[in-house]
Amino acid sequence: MKDGFLRVCAATPHIRIGNPGYNAQNILALIEKAKENHAKVVVFPELCLTGYTCHDLFFQNKLLEEAESKLGFILEKTKAWDIVIALGLPVIAGGNLYNCGAVLHKGRLLGIVPKAYLPNYAEFYEMRHFSPAHRAMETETHLCGQTAPFGPGMIFQCENIKALCIGVEICEDLWVPVPPSSGMALSGATVILNLSASNDAVGKAKYRNMLVESQSGRCICAYVYAGAGWGESSQDLSYLGHRIIYENGVLLKAESGTDDDSGALTFADVDIQQLYLDRLKLNSFAQAKAESREDFMEGLGFTLKAEDLELIRSIDPYPFVPSGEEELEKRCEEIIAIQAWGLAERLHATGIGKVVVALSGGLDSTLALLVCQRAFKLCGLPAGNITAISMPGFGTTPGTKGNAASLADALGIKLIEVPISDAVKQHLKDIGHDINVHDITYENAQARERTQVAMDIANKTDAIMVGTGDMSELALGWTTYGGDHMSMYGVNSGVPKTLVKYLVGYFAKTIENEKARKTLCSILDTPISPELTPPSKGKIAQLTEQIIGPYDLHDFFLYHTVRHGFAPAKIKRMAVLAFAGKFGAAEVDKWLKVFIERFFRNQFKRSCLPDGPKVGSVALSPRGDW
Numbered sequence: 001m002k003d004g005f006l007r008v009c010a011a012t013p014h015i016r017i018g019n020p021g022y023n024a025q026n027i028l029a030l031i032e033k034a035k036e037n038h039a040k041v042v043v044f045p046e047l048c049l050t051g052y053t054c055h056d057l058f059f060q061n062k063l064l065e066e067a068e069s070k071l072g073f074i075l076e077k078t079k080a081w082d083i084v085i086a087l088g089l090p091v092i093a094g095g096n097l098y099n100c101g102a103v104l105h106k107g108r109l110l111g112i113v114p115k116a117y118l119p120n121y122a123e124f125y126e127m128r129h130f131s132p133a134h135r136a137m138e139t140e141t142h143l144c145g146q147t148a149p150f151g152p153g154m155i156f157q158c159e160n161i162k163a164l165c166i167g168v169e170i171c172e173d174l175w176v177p178v179p180p181s182s183g184m185a186l187s188g189a190t191v192i193l194n195l196s197a198s199n200d201a202v203g204k205a206k207y208r209n210m211l212v213e214s215q216s217g218r219c220i221c222a223y224v225y226a227g228a229g230w231g232e233s234s235q236d237l238s239y240l241g242h243r244i245i246y247e248n249g250v251l252l253k254a255e256s257g258t259d260d261d262s263g264a265l266t267f268a269d270v271d272i273q274q275l276y277l278d279r280l281k282l283n284s285f286a287q288a289k290a291e292s293r294e295d296f297m298e299g300l301g302f303t304l305k306a307e308d309l310e311l312i313r314s315i316d317p318y319p320f321v322p323s324g325e326e327e328l329e330k331r332c333e334e335i336i337a338i339q340a341w342g343l344a345e346r347l348h349a350t351g352i353g354k355v356v357v358a359l360s361g362g363l364d365s366t367l368a369l370l371v372c373q374r375a376f377k378l379c380g381l382p383a384g385n386i387t388a389i390s391m392p393g394f395g396t397t398p399g400t401k402g403n404a405a406s407l408a409d410a411l412g413i414k415l416i417e418v419p420i421s422d423a424v425k426q427h428l429k430d431i432g433h434d435i436n437v438h439d440i441t442y443e444n445a446q447a448r449e450r451t452q453v454a455m456d457i458a459n460k461t462d463a464i465m466v467g468t469g470d471m472s473e474l475a476l477g478w479t480t481y482g483g484d485h486m487s488m489y490g491v492n493s494g495v496p497k498t499l500v501k502y503l504v505g506y507f508a509k510t511i512e513n514e515k516a517r518k519t520l521c522s523i524l525d526t527p528i529s530p531e532l533t534p535p536s537k538g539k540i541a542q543l544t545e546q547i548i549g550p551y552d553l554h555d556f557f558l559y560h561t562v563r564h565g566f567a568p569a570k571i572k573r574m575a576v577l578a579f580a581g582k583f584g585a586a587e588v589d590k591w592l593k594v595f596i597e598r599f600f601r602n603q604f605k606r607s608c609l610p611d612g613p614k615v616g617s618v619a620l621s622p623r624g625d626w
Helices: 020-036 052-059 061-077 180-186 204-219 272-281 283-291 325-350 363-379 398-411 421-430 440-460 471-476 497-510 514-524 544-548 551-562 568-578 585-601
Strands: 005-013 041-043 084-093 096-105 108-114 140-143 146-149 155-157 165-170 191-195 222-226 243-247 250-255 263-271 355-358 386-390 414-417 464-467
Touching: 005 020, 005 222, 005 243, 005 272, 020 041, 020 061, 020 263, 041 191, 041 222, 052 061, 061 084, 061 096, 084 108, 084 140, 084 165, 084 191, 096 165, 108 140, 108 146, 108 165, 165 180, 180 191, 180 204, 180 283, 191 204, 204 222, 204 243, 204 250, 243 263, 250 263, 263 272, 272 283, 325 363, 325 464, 325 497, 355 363, 355 440, 363 386, 363 398, 363 464, 363 497, 363 514, 386 398, 386 440, 398 414, 398 514, 421 440, 440 464, 471 497, 471 551, 471 585, 497 514, 497 551, 544 551, 551 568, 551 585, 568 585
Parallel strands: 005 041, 041 084, 165 191, 191 222, 355 386, 355 464, 386 414
Antiparallel strands: 005 263, 084 096, 096 108, 140 146, 155 165, 222 243, 243 250
16 A cells, blocks of 8 residues: 555454365455455465364365365456465375465465464364474475465565565464564564464453564564454354454454354554564664574565555554553653653762752643652652742743742742843843844743753752753754753653643642642643743733644654654655544644754754653654664
8 A cells, every 4th residue: 555554354254164165155255355445465264264173074085175176266266356365274295284374366376384383282183183384395385286385484575565575374383482473574574464273262362462462563563363263163162253463562453253154354554664664773673684594485476556545544643642541640650750760860870969940830841840859759858959940031921920839839849030031131132132023032032041040050059950841842943052952951851742741630630739739730721832922911922832833743743753764745644544633634734844844954952962861762862862
């Protein structure tokens, strides 16, 4: 698909044990449905042409002949269909019987992959019927009038899409300490297909999910798992048709059961371009590839025609903010701990037990003050060693000034008020700037004056001046160079603006001090503003998001630019989908252009950042991340 997406499908057909004719018809019907839904890859369960639970029927020649015949039937019927199909059947090769996955595309057998690890414990008796893959001496086999590559751990390269390479493993192969898919991924496979007939029992579905999640994460791949359905439920075992699709440790879709008598399909759009780029970035993956001694066979290549489709993939509009109340609270506590311990170690390493924070009554400085308080508790230092400084200027409103004073009072923290208006007026006069011209010089003179005051008080009191600016401001350059851009330790430098709101909200929810809670709620309701231009009728006139755009969008752009290295066109497409109903395509396009221009134009500010704790996978420190 356009922009590196690939629609994959896990299929569970309804089957009848030992009836390849019936099974082939249902498999074909599901392949056609998958094709109609624009899937380019579909995987079916283990031994689905015959049934997995045939047991000693596998020794009946008629069953084996019929399985091959119906594979030929499917090859013939799909020879004009642009879809890669992986399905399971028993195959004789070199006088041995193997449990295999057949990979086909447009009427061609691309390869036959025998199962590497055969379970022979508890309810499983596969070694009674099949040989493990390592016994195979052959490297090709003849089936359905075609000669096809034959061997374990085979990979299939798409010839016109370099990021797409498919690997195939079968059920138990995933359960072993070193699954074949690990080597396949190192050999280039970005999509792993698992043909499975794992029966269901209490807790087993959860365990399968964990296996697929961890393997997809370790291999930086998409993992598509297709489990057998209730047609296999004979004698003592039940099968519920578990279908799972993960991408690099992230669940895209997991379903069980069948929709009707023919079976069921589970679709997802995986981002193979993202997987490909992530592998390029992660040099330890390349190192593991260089040191790998495994040599995997290559099946026949194939080509796929690209389509421009509407994505069925869910795009998270807030990639920095976890979904779910419980998960969000855990994340908030973890981030605050990272910030607080980072500051605590800085205090310990320098031997300085005091800090100064410029407290404006806005979100960023509020979070910085709360983190300082947490760090001092960790260090066993008194809250009296924290000094908050309120520095009202030309744009300060009574609301923000009052919130700063109220919060400091509620937390028992000393607040010093140092008005800066007179000092800035004198400075503007000294440099010959008209005070009535409210331009960038007018604004930055205030920001630099505040930084000077805070640093000088820190020097005077033998303290560390703690910076308050967040990562979103650093990304956009929405910070005054040599002003609030600088500090002696930036506790918020790894926290994006969308997350700052939730962190302050978490404090408001969990803090026991009622006065502090009310003040925090008031701060959360205050519009985001640097307050550098005079207020209008006592209200904030300079609204940040009206000038540079919504932080919701900018944080989305930031994440996908830095974390994944996506091109603007792809980011725009994803943003339009993620923010459907909130921001239209024209608005997304407008602010994306603003983001790109500001992000790259302001790199010089990030090239000389003070230290600050890294919080997540996206960070802008020039010393390690950007």
